[in-house]
Amino acid sequence: MNWFQAIHVKLLASDFLSLTVHNPPNNDPTFFRRGMQVWRLETVGVVVSKDRTGDFLKFVVDDGTGCIPCIIDLTDRSHLGLAAEVETERVLREAATVELGKLVRVRGKITQGEEGGLQLKVRDVGVEDDPNMEPLHWMDCIRLARSCYDRAAHP
Amino acid sequence: MMATSIIKPAVPVLLKEIESGSQFFKQGASLRVTGMLHAYSEDTAVAVIADANISFKINTVHLRDLSFRFGSYYQFIGELHILPEDVAILQARVGRIVDGLDPNLYNQSLQLRRQFESELVNS
Numbered sequence: 001m002n003w004f005q006a007i008h009v010k011l012l013a014s015d016f017l018s019l020t021v022h023n024p025p026n027n028d029p030t031f032f033r034r035g036m037q038v039w040r041l042e043t044v045g046v047v048v049s050k051d052r053t054g055d056f057l058k059f060v061v062d063d064g065t066g067c068i069p070c071i072i073d074l075t076d077r078s079h080l081g082l083a084a085e086v087e088t089e090r091v092l093r094e095a096a097t098v099e100l101g102k103l104v105r106v107r108g109k110i111t112q113g114e115e116g117g118l119q120l121k122v123r124d125v126g127v128e129d130d131p132n133m134e135p136l137h138w139m140d141c142i143r144l145a146r147s148c149y150d151r152a153a154h155p
Numbered sequence: 156m157m158a159t160s161i162i163k164p165a166v167p168v169l170l171k172e173i174e175s176g177s178q179f180f181k182q183g184a185s186l187r188v189t190g191m192l193h194a195y196s197e198d199t200a201v202a203v204i205a206d207a208n209i210s211f212k213i214n215t216v217h218l219r220d221l222s223f224r225f226g227s228y229y230q231f232i233g234e235l236h237i238l239p240e241d242v243a244i245l246q247a248r249v250g251r252i253v254d255g256l257d258p259n260l261y262n263q264s265l266q267l268r269r270q271f272e273s274e275l276v277n278s
Contacts, residue, residue, distance in 0.1 A: 013164065014272060046187075048232060048249055049162070060162055062232065064187055065272060067162040101221065101232075101249035131230075131256040135264035142271045 008042035008107040008123075009033075009149065012141045013066030016041055017118060019110070031110050031118075035153035041120055042107045043068055044128060044137035047100055057095045061106055063134075069119040070106055072098075094125050103128045105137075165232040167265055170209040175241040184235040188213070188245060189253060189261070195223040201244070204229055212244040221250050228253045 011033070020032045031038050045063035052058075057072040072095050078085035098104060105128050108120035128134070165187040168179050179186060188211060190204030200216040202223060213231050215221070233247035 012268070012272070015275065018275075046230075046232060046249060046251065048165070062162075062164050062187075064164055064167040065268070066164050069162075099220070101218075101251045103251065131251075131253040132260055135257075135261050138264050138268045142267060145271070 002037065004037065005039045008040040009038050010042050010137065010141045010144055012138065013043065013045065013063045013068050016068060017066045019118060021112065029112050033149060036149055038110060040107065040109050042105065044103065044105045044134055047098055047102050047104055050098060050100055057098065059098050061104060069113060069117065070108065070122050071119055072122045097127050098125060103131060103134055170206045170211045173211065173243060181235065182237050186235055186245060187230060187232045189228065189230045191228050192223060192225055214244055214246045215250065218247055218250050228256060
C-alpha cells in the first residue's frame with residue numbers, strides 16, 4: 001500500500017492546482033505531483049466565497065497562491081444508524097463555522113469537479129483563530145515539498 | 156491534462172509594494188493587504204490601514220459582520236482600483252481581524268514563499 005493514500009499532503013494552492021491528472025478509462029482519475037501520486041490534501045486559507053445548494057456546501061479557500069474549491073456533503077444519513085447520525089451532526093457543526101473572511105484549515109480528498117477542475121471533497125474543516133497558523137502552514141508546505149514530496153517521487 | 160482554477164487568488168503584498176511602477180500596481184489586481192486600522196468613516200465606508208509608515212485606503216462597503224476597532228490589525232482581500240494621479244484604493248471582498256499575527260513571521264514567511272514559488276515556476 002502507498003502510505004500517501006492515508007496522508008493529507010500539505011501543498012500551496014498553486015502547487016495543488018498544478019497537479020497532473022490522469023483519466024484512465026473506466027476508472028477514477030488519479031493525481032500526481034511531479035511523479036508522486038497524491039490522494040488527499042490539507043490546506044489553510046481564507047474563505048472567499050460560500051454557496052449552499054441543496055445538500056452541498058461549496059466554498060473557496062484562498063491561500064494567496066491559488067483558490068481551492070471545496071465541497072461538503074451535508075446529506076443527512078442519520079437513518080443509517082448511530083455512527084452515521086453522529087457523523088452527520090459533526091459535518092453540520094463544522095459546516096456552520098465556515099464564514100466569509102475566516103481563516104480555515106481544510107482536509108479532504110482530491111477530486112475532479114463537474115467542469116473538470118480540481119476540488120477538495122471535505123473530510124473536516126475548522127476555523128483557525130490564531131492568524132499565525134497561516135504563515136506556519138506555508139512554511140510546512142515548503143519544508144515538506146523540499147524534504148519529503150520531491151524526494152518521494154525520485155528516491 | 157492539467158486542471159486550473161477559475162477564481163483568481165489575492166496575492167499577499169506589503170503596503171509599501173503597492174505603488175506606481177510596481178508589478179502589483181495594476182487596475183483590478185487581486186491583492187491581500189495587512190495593516191493597523193488608523194481611520195474609518197461610516198459615511199463613506201472607507202477605512203485607512205497603515206504598515207511601516209505607509210497608509211492605504213480600503214473601500215469596505217461590501218463587507219458584512221466585521222467590526223472596526225482602531226489599533227487592531229486587519230487583512231483585506233479585494234481588487235485594486237487605481238484613480239487619477241495614481242491614487243489607489245482596494246475594493247474589499249472580505250476582511251478579517253488578525254490581531255496577534257507576528258509581523259516578522261508573516262513578512263519572512265511571505266518572502267520565503269515567493270522564493271519557493273519562483274523556484275517551482277522555473278523548474
